[in-house]
Amino acid sequence: MNILVINAGSSSLKYQLFHIENDTVLAKGRVERIGMETAILVHEPKDKPEVHEVSEILEHTTAIRKVLALLVHPEHGVLASTAEIHAVGHRVVHGGESFKSSVLVNHEVKQEIKRLFDLAPLHNPAHMLGISAVEANMPDVPQAVVFDTAFHQTMPAQAYLYPVPMALYRKHKVRRYGFHGTSHNYVSDRAAAFLGRPLEQLKLITCHIGNGASCAAIEGGKSVDTSMGMTPLEGLMMGTRSGDLDPAIVPYAMGKEDLTIGEISSMLNKHSGLQAISGLSSDMREITEAMEAGDKNAKLAFEMYEYRLRKYIGAYAAAMNGVDAIVFTAGVGENSEALRKRVCEHLTYLGVEFDDAANRTGRGLERRISTVNSKVQVLVIPTNEEWVIARDTYDLVQSTTH
Ligand SMILES: Nc1ncnc2c1ncn2[C@@H]1O[C@H](COP(=O)(O)OP(=O)(O)O)[C@@H](O)[C@H]1O
Numbered sequence: 371m372n373i374l375v376i377n378a379g380s381s382s383l384k385y386q387l388f389h390i391e392n393d394t395v396l397a398k399g400r401v402e403r404i405g406m407e408t409a410i411l412v413h414e415p416k417d418k419p420e421v422h423e424v425s426e427i428l429e430h431t432t433a434i435r436k437v438l439a440l441l442v443h444p445e446h447g448v449l450a451s452t453a454e455i456h457a458v459g460h461r462v463v464h465g466g467e468s469f470k471s472s473v474l475v476n477h478e479v480k481q482e483i484k485r486l487f488d489l490a491p492l493h494n495p496a497h498m499l500g501i502s503a504v505e506a507n508m509p510d511v512p513q514a515v516v517f518d519t520a521f522h523q524t525m526p527a528q529a530y531l532y533p534v535p536m537a538l539y540r541k542h543k544v545r546r547y548g549f550h551g552t553s554h555n556y557v558s559d560r561a562a563a564f565l566g567r568p569l570e571q572l573k574l575i576t577c578h579i580g581n582g583a584s585c586a587a588i589e590g591g592k593s594v595d596t597s598m599g600m601t602p603l604e605g606l607m608m609g610t611r612s613g614d615l616d617p618a619i620v621p622y623a624m625g626k627e628d629l630t631i632g633e634i635s636s637m638l639n640k641h642s643g644l645q646a647i648s649g650l651s652s653d654m655r656e657i658t659e660a661m662e663a664g665d666k667n668a669k670l671a672f673e674m675y676e677y678r679l680r681k682y683i684g685a686y687a688a689a690m691n692g693v694d695a696i697v698f699t700a701g702v703g704e705n706s707e708a709l710r711k712r713v714c715e716h717l718t719y720l721g722v723e724f725d726d727a728a729n730r731t732g733r734g735l736e737r738r739i740s741t742v743n744s745k746v747q748v749l750v751i752p753t754n755e756e757w758v759i760a761r762d763t764y765d766l767v768q769s770t771t772h
């Protein structure tokens with residue numbers, strides 16, 4: 371079975387086409403700057419040269435149409451026709467309390483994703499565009515949705531409730547949901563396999579540090595706490611998101627700077643984090659390079675980012691009364707030697723024995739960056755959200771046809 375996995379963002383669309391039985395990726399790619407005259411499409415078919423295209427792509431339906439055309443292209447394609455795409459799986463960031471696992475798309479599911487627009491304004495509207503674009507181009511193909519929030523639905527009330535009037539929860543579902551669940555779930559499974567220990571017996575802290583970033587406390591394979599909250603804004607400092615701050619700053623800044631709700635929300639989501647402190651970039655690669663070249667603001671941004679991450683690791687060790695392993699994943703977690711080194715050098719109190727040489731080798735592989743005898747093991751596990759989405763989609767489609 372061939373399954374197309376789509377992660378639709380507001381101005382981007384990433385895709386991977388899996389052949390499930392052979393466990394292979396037939397093609398993958400991304401469309402960036404959707405909505406502009408100079409949208410960029412990068413298509414990487416298996417065993418064939420990459421395709422780069424710059425053209426006008428004004429909305430997601432066109433982006434999907436272009437992707438489908440490339441997948442069946444005589445020269446760059448990997449399929450004879452789109453009829454060979456048997457199902458499509460989508461990443462959906464917010465599933466609220468309604469979705470505890472992945473589901474096939476139907477009218478009710480789409481209505482519920484739309485009801486959640488308010489809670490994930492950067493993400494859910496884009497996912498709906500992706501789902502509608504597939505419907506428009508391939509009306510008969512089954513679609514599944516895999517939620518970032520689903521894995522965290524095991525959190526106990528002490529972790530998911532905020533200490534505010536309960537009416538906000540009862541009436542408006544104000545609570546912690548948590549995100550990146552597909553990734554936290556996947557890397558915790560892989561960590562148990564790597565350590566050769568049953569997941570049920572492990573206390574893990576997984577750090578998904580990408581453009582968006584979150585930590586999770588995972589006990590016996592279940593999420594018991596996570597740093598993102600009602601929306602993907604809470605918790606760690608991120609590329610452009612502030613993460614935790616005193617909530618009183620919001621009305622204070624709105625008053626002083628005469629900001630609307632939309633403007634303050636945009637400030638905290640799109641103009642904060644690494645970008646705001648460095649005044650340079652939201653990209654950890656650029657921050658690290660500038661810091662090494664002596665840029666003081668980049669150094670401060672890096673130090674704040676690391677300090678806030680380290681505090682969450684301490685909090686989750688306390689939350690679980692111990693930790694067996696800490697896992698780094700996603701763009702920054704998998705690639706930033708400097709960040710991992712600085713975090714681990716401040717975890718000696720937990721019994722972490724950092725292996726500096728191991729930290730500098732094995733990029734792209736699952737690996738240990740603590741010593742083998744370290745009381746708390748530290749691992750780097752490349753995440754693979756797309757693979758999990760493809761598997762879930764496969765299982766759902768199989769269950770309806772058998
Ligand atoms: N070699 C590297 N060193 C440091 N950071 C890196 C490196 N490669 C990628 N990154 C960081 O990874 C981030 C993207 O992570 P990713 O998980 O792909 O994010 P997302 O899926 O949220 O778009 C980039 O913003 C960049 O800062």
Ligand SMILES: CC(=O)OP(=O)(O)O
Pocket residue numbers: 463518549550580581582583602
């Ligand atoms: C939920 C979230 O923050 O996702 P991303 O990291 O893809 O922005």
Ligand SMILES: [Mg+2]
Pocket residue numbers: 580581700
């Ligand atoms: Mg990501």
